[in-house]
Amino acid sequence: MSDPQSIPGYTLLRPVGRGNTSQVYLASDPDGQRVALKLPHDSTLQHQEAAERFGNEVRLTLQLRHPHLVRGYAGMPFGTQAFLSMRYYPGGALDEQLVDLPERRLPTMEAARILTDVASALVYLHEAGAVHQDVKPQNVYVDGGRAALGDLGSTYFTSQGGKVSGSPYYMAPEIYHGESSSSASDVYSLGIMMYELLTGARPFQGSTYEELMVSHLTRFPQPLSHLNPEIPRSVARLAEQALAKRAADRPAAAALHQALQAFIGETPPEPEAPMPAAPSKAMGRHAPAPPRTPENAKGPAAPEGRSWNPFKRRK
Numbered sequence: 001m002s003d004p005q006s007i008p009g010y011t012l013l014r015p016v017g018r019g020n021t022s023q024v025y026l027a028s029d030p031d032g033q034r035v036a037l038k039l040p041h042d043s044t045l046q047h048q049e050a051a052e053r054f055g056n057e058v059r060l061t062l063q064l065r066h067p068h069l070v071r072g073y074a075g076m077p078f079g080t081q082a083f084l085s086m087r088y089y090p091g092g093a094l095d096e097q098l099v100d101l102p103e104r105r106l107p108t109m110e111a112a113r114i115l116t117d118v119a120s121a122l123v124y125l126h127e128a129g130a131v132h133q134d135v136k137p138q139n140v141y142v143d144g145g146r147a148a149l150g151d152l153g154s155t156y157f158t159s160q161g162g163k164v165s166g167s168p169y170y171m172a173p174e175i176y177h178g179e180s181s182s183s184a185s186d187v188y189s190l191g192i193m194m195y196e197l198l199t200g201a202r203p204f205q206g207s208t209y210e211e212l213m214v215s216h217l218t219r220f221p222q223p224l225s226h227l228n229p230e231i232p233r234s235v236a237r238l239a240e241q242a243l244a245k246r247a248a249d250r251p252a253a254a255a256l257h258q259a260l261q262a263f264i265g266e267t268p269p270e271p272e273a274p275m276p277a278a279p280s281k282a283m284g285r286h287a288p289a290p291p292r293t294p295e296n297a298k299g300p301a302a303p304e305g306r307s308w309n310p311f312k313r314r315k
């Protein structure tokens, strides 16, 4: 890991979190502003793929600007002085905040506001031709009730291509199949987050990678409005469609954003307005994907033994 004291102008205040690839500190920057300072572990810098992922996160966090993306201030993408300075969120990541709540559940309107913001960030990324690939509460930061999506390490521009990845609880069927990801894969992950935040439970469960894969590929969650009657039908229907097994059957992030915005009262509801949809051949709702078994699936390999972690990104 870079020595934080050796990054000119930054004063380390205290550690705030540790991930697989980096350590994050609360620090003060050259202007005396409190920032989150992310420093890669030594092991990250020594591993080419991990180092490239860190560099990708630095470059894209500084390049992509949106009110609902974690704001990057400064950084160095590579080398022993690699770092990323970004907005500091005192409450940490959303998953860390959920742990403290009864039944891991936010009040419905709070959850809907967070989801609206994440959907808004995805609309921006998708319009820019980018795919995030790791939408999950661990990568969402909330302050004052409003959210920002972070961790652009796996993000890529479709025009340039990128390595497929995802986290098993949030990963779309096409990624389990070993196919490429697209904006529709992000919409699927957002659909999982909608279920999780609006009901307190993830729609697909499994105690091993294989069980979780089978669940994503073959099961259908209960209608969202049965699980939470406070959710308007328009939002519930789109969340269910976001979990369509076939990418082409999912709505665009813009449709989800529009419906969520109307729900939280940020724009007047427009029931007559056509929802923007992802280009699609057939619209068979929740059409099942061809049956796959753990043996024939081409998706990312399941880790062995007890170290299986459904939140950990697969590459």
Ligand SMILES: Nc1ncnc2c1ncn2[C@@H]1O[C@H](COP(=O)(O)OP(=O)(O)OP(=O)(O)O)[C@@H](O)[C@H]1O
Binding pocket: 016, 017, 018, 019, 020, 021, 022, 023, 024, 036, 070, 086, 087, 088, 089, 090, 092, 093, 096, 138, 141, 151, 313
């Ligand atoms: N901007 C921020 N503000 C406050 N805390 C943060 C911020 N960014 C990260 N953290 C804290 O640091 C922890 C580690 O960050 P993060 O998950 O981004 O690390 P990582 O090494 O990139 O993760 P991964 O395991 O996905 O490689 C987070 O769980 C969170 O607690």
